[in-house]
Amino acid sequence: MTPPPPLLEFQNVTVQRGERIVLDGITLSIAQGEHVAILGPNGSGKSTLIKLISRELYPRMKSQPWSLRILGRDRWHLFDLRHHLGIVSNDWMQMCTRDYSGYEIVLSGFFGSVGIWPNHEVTPEMRRKAHEVMDLLEISHLAERNTNEMSSGEARRILIGRALVHGPRALVLDEPTASLDLRATCELREIFRKLAQGGISIILVTHHLPDIIPEIRRVVLIRVGRVYCDGPKEKVLDPAALSALFGVPAEVLERDGYYHAL
Numbered sequence: 001m002t003p004p005p006p007l008l009e010f011q012n013v014t015v016q017r018g019e020r021i022v023l024d025g026i027t028l029s030i031a032q033g034e035h036v037a038i039l040g041p042n043g044s045g046k047s048t049l050i051k052l053i054s055r056e057l058y059p060r061m062k063s064q065p066w067s068l069r070i071l072g073r074d075r076w077h078l079f080d081l082r083h084h085l086g087i088v089s090n091d092w093m094q095m096c097t098r099d100y101s102g103y104e105i106v107l108s109g110f111f112g113s114v115g116i117w118p119n120h121e122v123t124p125e126m127r128r129k130a131h132e133v134m135d136l137l138e139i140s141h142l143a144e145r146n147t148n149e150m151s152s153g154e155a156r157r158i159l160i161g162r163a164l165v166h167g168p169r170a171l172v173l174d175e176p177t178a179s180l181d182l183r184a185t186c187e188l189r190e191i192f193r194k195l196a197q198g199g200i201s202i203i204l205v206t207h208h209l210p211d212i213i214p215e216i217r218r219v220v221l222i223r224v225g226r227v228y229c230d231g232p233k234e235k236v237l238d239p240a241a242l243s244a245l246f247g248v249p250a251e252v253l254e255r256d257g258y259y260h261a262l
Contacts, residue, residue: 005072040222086163109162153184170201214257
């Protein structure tokens with residue numbers, strides 16, 4: 001049997017923003033059903049990688065062959081792509097935190113909008129799915145509250161619900177615990193574990209080791225726009241590798257499947 005195409009496949013991809021090369025010849029493949037963490041310091045190119053996946057940015061044309069494929073295809077209608085990849089970024093966090101209710105924000109995922117507009121035709125099936133997702137994420141009590149009145153952790157879960165209404169194969173998470181307190185961070189990690197165990201691929205982009213849930217077995221280190229190291233979590237999260245990645249001495253502690261840098 002022919003194996004399924006990778007969920008994401010980058011071959012020799014370079015991105016230039018202004019005069020700066022932000023990603024430099026990235027080659028990376030992530031299989032369908034795989035959970036992966038992409039770890040790197042600020043400025044290493046992680047957010048640019050997400051913008052490539054969401055088609056907000058495109059690679060620089062260069063003389064050497066390159067490709068960027070999602071599920072084996074290099075061309076996608078953006079609306080169709082939402083059925084396969086749910087992207088939760090800090091850009092969307094800022095756009096969705098406003099005077100719309102939590103339920104409206106989740107429901108608006110069907111339309112790629114922020115909130116429900118008069119021209120949107122909301123079906124009973126869409127309403128059912130939105131409530132189902134909110135139940136899964138344990139945020140049904142936030143349905144009537146405006147997102148600009150929520151805590152950061154509550155708003156983040158609403159945004160994850162917005163990404164999940166299409167039933168995507170994978171979630172791409174950009175620094176998901178940024179600005180969250182300890183309790184909200186722990187609750188969000190438990191949500192990610194539930195989703196991973198339920199069959200949704202988790203692609204986590206972060207600079208924070210404890211965000212890497214136990215279900216993630218592979219870690220990719222990115223430094224100055226290049227893949228620095230890629231492999232099993234136990235080998236990649238090594239003091240020497242992390243010291244080189246972040247430019248400071250680091251020790252690594254593992255506890256209950258979570259890793260911490262000291």
